[in-house]
Amino acid sequence: MRGILRAIPSSYEIATPLTDAWIVATSESDTTIISALRTFEEGLILNSFVARLLAVYPFVGGNSTKHAFNFMDTANFQLTYFGGITHNANGFNPNGSTGYAKTGIIPSANMNGVTNSFGFYSRTSIAQFSVDIGSTKSNHTGSVVFTKDTDNLTYYSNNDTYGPSGNLSDTLGLISFTRNSSTVKKVFRRGVVNFTKNPATQEIVSTFEFFISADNNAGYPARCFSTRNLSFVYFATASFTDAEMLTFSNLVQELQTALNRQV
Amino acid sequence: MIAIITQEQRDSLVGFEFMPQTFFNLDVKDINDNYFIDEIEINQCNIQWIKDLPLTIYQPKIQVNPFL
Numbered sequence: 001m002r003g004i005l006r007a008i009p010s011s012y013e014i015a016t017p018l019t020d021a022w023i024v025a026t027s028e029s030d031t032t033i034i035s036a037l038r039t040f041e042e043g044l045i046l047n048s049f050v051a052r053l054l055a056v057y058p059f060v061g062g063n064s065t066k067h068a069f070n071f072m073d074t075a076n077f078q079l080t081y082f083g084g085i086t087h088n089a090n091g092f093n094p095n096g097s098t099g100y101a102k103t104g105i106i107p108s109a110n111m112n113g114v115t116n117s118f119g120f121y122s123r124t125s126i127a128q129f130s131v132d133i134g135s136t137k138s139n140h141t142g143s144v145v146f147t148k149d150t151d152n153l154t155y156y157s158n159n160d161t162y163g164p165s166g167n168l169s170d171t172l173g174l175i176s177f178t179r180n181s182s183t184v185k186k187v188f189r190r191g192v193v194n195f196t197k198n199p200a201t202q203e204i205v206s207t208f209e210f211f212i213s214a215d216n217n218a219g220y221p222a223r224c225f226s227t228r229n230l231s232f233v234y235f236a237t238a239s240f241t242d243a244e245m246l247t248f249s250n251l252v253q254e255l256q257t258a259l260n261r262q263v
Numbered sequence: 264m265i266a267i268i269t270q271e272q273r274d275s276l277v278g279f280e281f282m283p284q285t286f287f288n289l290d291v292k293d294i295n296d297n298y299f300i301d302e303i304e305i306n307q308c309n310i311q312w313i314k315d316l317p318l319t320i321y322q323p324k325i326q327v328n329p330f331l
Contacts, residue, residue, distance in 0.1 A: 064283050068284040081284055083288030084304050151331055221290035
């Protein structure tokens with residue numbers, strides 16, 4: 001009788017074309033980084049997150065060239081940096097006075113006005129009057145995130161008018177801002193809903209590109225510069241359910257852990 | 264720390280990529296309405312006349328926080 005028992009693989013490999021493209025674009029050779037990205041991409045594929053992610057900036061590789069590429073599409077929405085920024089293995093470190101990044105992502109043209117999500121992985125827990133992702137359409141409207149102001153409140157908008165929304169106990173880990181419908185938007189910290197807000201149904205969608213670590217003040221010079229160390233930024237053209245956001249946050253956390261820069 | 268620059272010096276740097284994918288931020292002025300280059304930018308660029316500029320402490324313009 002022939003033995004028929006075979007070891008059942010505990011995991012299986014799937015194609016990771018985004019990581020392949022990333023390697024070609026960045027000439028990345030660090031096996032730790034490549035392995036971390038492949039695992040992250042597998043998670044995106046298995047959870048059907050790929051199609052809704054317009055841009056992902058994983059800030060791996062430690063320099064401005066590698067930190068510029070959009071993991072979801074290396075040919076589009078590359079970051080352009082301005083001012084005082086230090087790049088290292090922990091990601092992107094703006095100086096809080098001049099440093100920021102332009103994304104090329106315009107809410108009215110590239111995002112969805114009713115359902116969307118954007119956010120970042122922060123390694124810095126601070127309260128300051130600064131913007132971490134910002135595209136102001138006009139006075140106090142658009143999509144702008146004052147993550148934790150000096151009064152410890154979050155002021156943000158997502159295609160509406162911005163105002164106070166709640167209090168994040170700290171600003172470490174993945175912080176996400178999701179608009180689930182015309183009347184519901186949520187802020188997640190580490191994949192868990194921190195607070196929910198019911199905006200006006202009217203969508204006020206900015207026509208100016210998103211900046212990272214500063215606000216795009218309706219096309220005027222950038223303002224409200226941040227010192228927050230970011231290790232990951234994403235923009236999604238559809239929202240995430242609460243369960244999906246927890247899964248996504250866990251994938252991002254695993255990516256940071258694999259790179260030994262988790263918080 | 265920052266280095267104060269003149270309007271002419273500022274204009275000469277517009278659009279100059281001093282590091283891959285990275286440009287000077289030439290839109291911000293200090294409290295005395297001077298254009299300036301941040302010390303990080305100075306260290307990262309390869310322009311000698313910028314590196315020769317004297318450094319001074321950065322004094323930002325007062326930001327008005329509309330929320331407080």
